[in-house]
Amino acid sequence: MSYGDASQVVSELHGKLQREILTDEADRWSYSFDASFGTFLPDAVIQPVSRDEVVKIVQTAVKYRVPIYPRGTGSSLSGGPLPVYGGIVVDTSWMRDKLEVYPDDLVAVVSPGIHTAEIHRAAEAYGLFYPPDPSSSEVSTIGGNVAENSGGPRGLKYGVTRDYVLGLEIVTPEGGVLRTGGRTVKNVTGYDLTRLIVGSEGTLGIVTEVILRLVPRPQDRRTALIVFDDLVSSGRAISKVLTSGILPCAIELMDQACLIAVESYRPSNLPTDAQAALLIEVDGHPEAVRDEIKKVEAICLELGAKEVRVARNETERQQLWFARKQISPAIARIKPTKISEDATVPRSQIPEMFRRLNQIREKYDLQLVVFGHAGDGNLHPNIMCDIRDDEEMERVEEAVSEIFRAAIELGGTLSGEHGIGTMKAPFLPMEIGEIGLDMTRRIKAAFDPLNIMNPGKIIPNNERNRVVLR
Amino acid sequence: MKSPELPYADTLKCVQCGYCLPACPTYQTTGNETQSPRGRINLVRLVAEGKISDESLLEGPIDLCLGCRACEEACPVGVPYGEILEQTRYLLREHSTKRGLGQRVQTAIYRHLLPDKGRLNLLGDFIWFYQQTIGRWRLMNRLLPLREFVEIMPKIEGPIVRRRKESKESIHARQGNKKVMFFRGCIMDVMFSSINRQTTELLRHLGWSPIVPEEQTCCGALHAHAGDLEFSKELAKKNIMAFEASGARVIVHNAGGCGAMLYEYKHLFEGDSEWAERARKFSDSVQDISQIVASSEQGKFAKAVDAVVTYQCSCHLNHVEKVKSEPVQVIKNLPGVTYKQLPNGTSCCGSAGIYNLVHRKEADAILQAKMSDVKKVNAQVLVTSNPGCYLQMKLGIHQAGLSKQTRVVHLVELLAEASGTAD
Known part of the structure; x- marks a missing residue:
């Protein structure tokens, strides 16, 4: 693969954009990373403020065959914005001029640099609701959410970003402006390019505007913390709740290691002798949720829960979620490096996945804790390690590969919500097969014949065939 | 080393x-x-x-x-x-091999001026003299560097008034568990000597016995922020010894920046066999004036304020010392106060020690954003709890042309007014 010289793009665009192009060494290093692993130094960073500037940037990159990498605020957990072949990072987080809610159409039209939480608040002002809630909502941009098809706890009931994108405006890798979809929920005109582009990890173009579907805001919610003596019962309880006519908006799971870590960090009155705890939340009409949370309680007790705590008011509800939110800081104290995985399995396989994760933990002798959105099978096995310890990191790499294999063997997927990016690319053929891989390559080539739009992501190259974290 | x-x-x-x-x-x-x-x-x-x-x-x-x-x-x-x-x-x-003139001047000021009460007072005399004489002509101020700061600078108290409060009478305190050590700070005690005096009067009004040991010195925050950790340790030791000798159980301060430094002495001496424990005891005894007021007997503030009041946090008071609710609680409890929360009131105003003096452009951008929030509240009184913030907010209000409608005060000034102890 041979690319052109980024400095030609920089000098051609110099003085033609609103924000200065960043080429200082310190600035380039500051856009060399995201929240995953790996550091790749770009030649320049450009911060467009409008679609027209993006068009200019892409057309110039095409002219000189320089790779470009769209980026939001860099909270990606899979390497989405990493400039792996050098070239230019295109930071879209300052494209923030539009955040319009159209209550009569139940849609919002949004610029890519708007943060997810800003959309939550704007919708709420009209009694509406934008459900996707990645935990990074306060910092992540909607452009990044669209590129990565972000999820979150509420995915169980409400689905993920893709389920709310009605239409897109993107600048294609050839520098054209493509509008897909529109403002209607029903739309079967032509191929569904919108759904193809959502989750394409910035490899098919740069998102410059998003039309989002909004729904009425649920009027009330109820939350319960349920404690189990063993993991398998907690898995059964999840299945039973979901087949009894109740669809909670979140079922979050914490294993014993998490409970202990949280208790020793910020005591939240969690039982440390229990094997698992579930946090279940239902939302909807006030009378319905009152009834539903009672049913949840009854089902769990019947299946051997040793304790059910239902929050009686908003303060108690916040306390229950506080404990859940302490998991990340609590486990970060175990060891400095945190490898956060999101392999996802069909719900019925959750207990089996737990068994495999336990085996992996013992086999590789690692600090592995499990929490996550158990209701939709999206577990977050986290390995706590130390990047300076080469011997340990080798074991971690092996363990991560084995987690991927286990998920696929159980009929699941490599990634529920973080994306494939660079790290999981070597495993892609394992899940989608040779024909799937070939078709993916051809779609990519149809959009991006020069392979300049976020190269090195999703599609494996032949240089690497294993997980490398360092 | x-x-x-x-x-x-x-x-x-x-x-x-x-x-x-x-x-x-x-x-x-x-x-x-x-x-x-x-x-x-x-x-x-x-x-x-x-x-x-x-x-x-x-x-x-x-x-x-x-x-x-x-x-x-x-x-x-x-x-x-x-x-x-x-x-x-x-x-x-x-x-750094090549230390610029600026840095050498800064080091000299930090090491030889701030910890030296006598020299600071002489500087105060000079500024006072300037303010009383040529400084009265605005034209004169415009010729100076940092002229905007000169224009908004509060009137310094005269040499005699400033030195008077060191008299035996005020240093001496009654015995008992109401004894508190007042940490007066270095610049605070010259530039804002009236606020310091109001603080000790307020403490007495609330039934405490403040003592102001002469052995105390500058907290060392500016030194630590500039990377001169060794010198800040020297200053810290003096303050710890002054506290130990005072017999007080609590150290009260009225400057968020100093308070945070005092609060962090325990980290400064981590692993030091001689000083770690003494520093921990010291840090654990530090309290902001708002905490003392919040825990004191209510009903001591009888004079109605009758104003819309808002509060800009001191970053170090808020983020380091974690004193968050007390200043607001104390303000809200004053009679006649209509409290309005300042949007982004926990975000820095750009003062940050001497940041606004050395990074004018960057600090101005931050201050402008701050002033657009201040305008939204339209308060008559803007309360601060640190001298740096106080001056920066005054500068912002001045630049934004809000001086007529919004008055910047230190929390202690507002409390002094409401308690009737203000001079």
Whole structure:
């Protein structure tokens, strides 16, 4: 693969954009990373403020065959914005001029640099609701959410970003402006390019505007913390709740290691002798949720829960979620490096996945804790390690590969919500097969014949065939 | 002494999630990741790992950090950003071969002026004389460097008044568990001597016995922020000894910046067999004046304020000492107060020690954003709890043309008015 010289793009665009192009060494290093692993130094960073500037940037990159990498605020957990072949990072987080809610159409039209939480608040002002809630909502941009098809706890009931994108405006890798979809929920005109582009990890173009579907805001919610003596019962309880006519908006799971870590960090009155705890939340009409949370309680007790705590008011509800939110800081104290995985399995396989994760933990002798959105099978096995310890990191790499294999063997997927990016690319053929891989390559080539739009992501190259974290 | 090292292990605690970005004033105004906590930590880490060979790349970004520590509260994994910042500044300072004139002047001021009460008082006399004579002509002020600061600077008290409060009468205190040591600060005690006096009067009004030991000195915060950790330890030791000798159980301060430094003495001496325990005891006894007032007998404030009041947090009081609710609670409890929350009132105003003096352009951008929030509240009184914030807010109000409708005060001034102890 041979690319052109980024400095030609920089000098051609110099003085033609609103924000200065960043080429200082310190600035380039500051856009060399995201929240995953790996550091790749770009030649320049450009911060467009409008679609027209993006068009200019892409057309110039095409002219000189320089790779470009769209980026939001860099909270990606899979390497989405990493400039792996050098070239230019295109930071879209300052494209923030539009955040319009159209209550009569139940849609919002949004610029890519708007943060997810800003959309939550704007919708709420009209009694509406934008459900996707990645935990990074306060910092992540909607452009990044669209590129990565972000999820979150509420995915169980409400689905993920893709389920709310009605239409897109993107600048294609050839520098054209493509509008897909529109403002209607029903739309079967032509191929569904919108759904193809959502989750394409910035490899098919740069998102410059998003039309989002909004729904009425649920009027009330109820939350319960349920404690189990063993993991398998907690898995059964999840299945039973979901087949009894109740669809909670979140079922979050914490294993014993998490409970202990949280208790020793910020005591939240969690039982440390229990094997698992579930946090279940239902939302909807006030009378319905009152009834539903009672049913949840009854089902769990019947299946051997040793304790059910239902929050009686908003303060108690916040306390229950506080404990859940302490998991990340609590486990970060175990060891400095945190490898956060999101392999996802069909719900019925959750207990089996737990068994495999336990085996992996013992086999590789690692600090592995499990929490996550158990209701939709999206577990977050986290390995706590130390990047300076080469011997340990080798074991971690092996363990991560084995987690991927286990998920696929159980009929699941490599990634529920973080994306494939660079790290999981070597495993892609394992899940989608040779024909799937070939078709993916051809779609990519149809959009991006020069392979300049976020190269090195999703599609494996032949240089690497294993997980490398360092 | 061992050669200083970059705080590499601490930088590894950062998971680069970016949750700190919205909290960082310099990231918000520049839009550049280099001027964010995550960006700065990343640069320190890359230098420590040898991926960046030129250590001087750190100077700009580290220099432009306000040190407001808002990022520490936003961080979900508890990265000790303040330690990374100060350790890096310390190292850069030690390694810098060519010290510019500016830096040498700064070091001289920090080491030889701030800790020296006599010299500070002489400087105060000079400023007082200037303000009383030529400074009365506005034209004269315009010829000076930093003229905007000169214009908004409060009137300094005269040499006799300022020295009077050191008389035996006020140093002497009754015995008993109501005895508190008042930490007067260095600049505070010259530039804002009236606020200091109001503080001790307020304490007495509330039934406390304040003592003001002469042995105390500057807190050392500016030194530590500039990387001169050794000198700040020297100052810290003097203050710890002054406290131990005073017999008081509590140390009261009225400046958020100093308070945070006093509160962090326990970290400064970590691992020091002689001083660690003494520093811990000292730090655990530190309280902001708002905490003392909040815990004191109510009903001591009888005079109605009758104004819309808002509050701009001191970053260090809020993010380091974690004194959050007390100042607001104390304001709300005053008779006649209509309290309005300042949007982004927990975000730095750009004062940050001497940041607004050395980084005018960056501090101005932050101050302008702050003033657009202040305008939304339309308050008659804007309360601050640190001298730096006080001056910066005064400057902002002056620049925004709001001087007629909004008055900037220190919390103590407002309390003194309401208690009838104001002079």
